[in-house]
Amino acid sequence: MALRPPFRLLPYAPDVPFPTRDLDPWIMDAPHPEQEPERDGPAFRMIPHGGNLAEAARAYGAPAAGWLDLSTGINAVPYPVPALPDRVWRALPQADAEGRLCDAARSAYGVAPQAGVVAAPGTQALIQLLPLLIEAGPVAILSPTYGEHAHVWRRSGCPVRPVTGLLETGDARVIVAVNPNNPDGSRREPEALLAATAGMRAAGGLLVVDEAFADVVPGISLAGAAAEPGLVVLRSFGKFFGLAGLRLGFALGPPVLADRLQAMLGPWAVSGPALHIGAAALADHAWIEAARRDLARRAGRLDRMLAAAGLSVAGGTTLFRLVESDQAAAVHDHLARAGIWTRRFHDHPRRLRFGVPGSDRDFERVEQALRTGPGAAGA
Numbered sequence: 001m002a003l004r005p006p007f008r009l010l011p012y013a014p015d016v017p018f019p020t021r022d023l024d025p026w027i028m029d030a031p032h033p034e035q036e037p038e039r040d041g042p043a044f045r046m047i048p049h050g051g052n053l054a055e056a057a058r059a060y061g062a063p064a065a066g067w068l069d070l071s072t073g074i075n076a077v078p079y080p081v082p083a084l085p086d087r088v089w090r091a092l093p094q095a096d097a098e099g100r101l102c103d104a105a106r107s108a109y110g111v112a113p114q115a116g117v118v119a120a121p122g123t124q125a126l127i128q129l130l131p132l133l134i135e136a137g138p139v140a141i142l143s144p145t146y147g148e149h150a151h152v153w154r155r156s157g158c159p160v161r162p163v164t165g166l167l168e169t170g171d172a173r174v175i176v177a178v179n180p181n182n183p184d185g186s187r188r189e190p191e192a193l194l195a196a197t198a199g200m201r202a203a204g205g206l207l208v209v210d211e212a213f214a215d216v217v218p219g220i221s222l223a224g225a226a227a228e229p230g231l232v233v234l235r236s237f238g239k240f241f242g243l244a245g246l247r248l249g250f251a252l253g254p255p256v257l258a259d260r261l262q263a264m265l266g267p268w269a270v271s272g273p274a275l276h277i278g279a280a281a282l283a284d285h286a287w288i289e290a291a292r293r294d295l296a297r298r299a300g301r302l303d304r305m306l307a308a309a310g311l312s313v314a315g316g317t318t319l320f321r322l323v324e325s326d327q328a329a330a331v332h333d334h335l336a337r338a339g340i341w342t343r344r345f346h347d348h349p350r351r352l353r354f355g356v357p358g359s360d361r362d363f364e365r366v367e368q369a370l371r372t373g374p375g376a377a378g379a
Contacts, residue, residue, distance in 0.1 A: 063339025076358025078242025116258020137173030
């Protein structure tokens with residue numbers, strides 16, 4: 001897999017350890033000034049995301065009961081954070097603690113023994129490094145999906161083409177698939193993705209499979225095939241475990257790719273608390289199974305509540321539900337005035353995404369607001 005200029009890693013041979021000791025693990029050749037993109041252009045602007053309660057407060061003020069944030073796909077019943085030794089906060093993150101975390105991730109995700117596991121401060125940090133792994137070329141992204149993938153590849157100078165299926169990827173040098181997809185929850189069969197991996201390997205390209213929400217449907221994961229050249233799998237910790245503020249994610253891939261990502265992340269990329277909490281949570285198989293059952297129960301309850309309000313659920317996972325309605329904007333506005341923040345999509349105005357409430361009190365608050373919302377009986 002050829003590496004992309006102007007970021008070129010030092011030469012790598014399979015039988016020679018990848019150089020990680022120097023402070024310059026990759027060589028940066030400065031592009032000609034005329035080739036630099038506009039620093040205030042669209043490629044360098046932030047794109048909208050869920051969870052932005054500051055935006056909600058600017059538009060609607062501060063609700064008396066506080067904001068109920070249903071604009072993300074983060075588990076509202078988080079993993080119970082264990083007490084941490086004082087040294088975890090005071091000392092630099094330790095290599096043995098990172099090793100324990102990666103071992104726990106390997107076991108929890110079913111990672112192939114020959115594959116590398118790289119821990120990072122969230123999968124977003126890994127997404128932003130991916131364009132440095134491969135020479136510039138066409139990128140096909142199975143769409144519509146999580147917007148940061150297209151944003152990051154465009155910012156790197158690659159032509160990006162949204163596609164609806166793997167058969168449409170054509171001459172793409174990189175294919176990106178979010179599985180299950182965000183925001184509609186659609187799934188790609190592992191066999192089809194493995195076939196795409198073989199094609200990318202033969203062409204010297206890369207298939208990126210973002211499994212941010214795969215914890216709730218582990219059977220579709222490609223973690224067990226992550227040693228295959230031409231494949232990188234991303235896993236998010238914070239969504240399923242409800243600890244997004246911890247900032248923890250993983251890249252799974254062949255050792256050469258994992259070594260390159262590790263070098264680019266540099267030392268101490270993951271905080272000491274994240275190393276310890278992540279290792280404990282990923283090893284807690286009883287909690288994981290109970291959380292999957294609880295999420296399924298709560299998602300079903302939300303579906304019934306939405307249906308009673310005249311809102312059709314078009315897809316999702318047990319971490320979020322997607323509604324399609326001509327009144328999506330009005331429903332979003334109505335709920336916001338009741339202190340409930342949902343996720344709108346301005347490029348798909350009929351869509352509205354709901355996170356799954358975590359408590360009876362929160363469900364009752366949503367139900368009460370929906371009863372008087374647009375389209376509800378008697379509204």
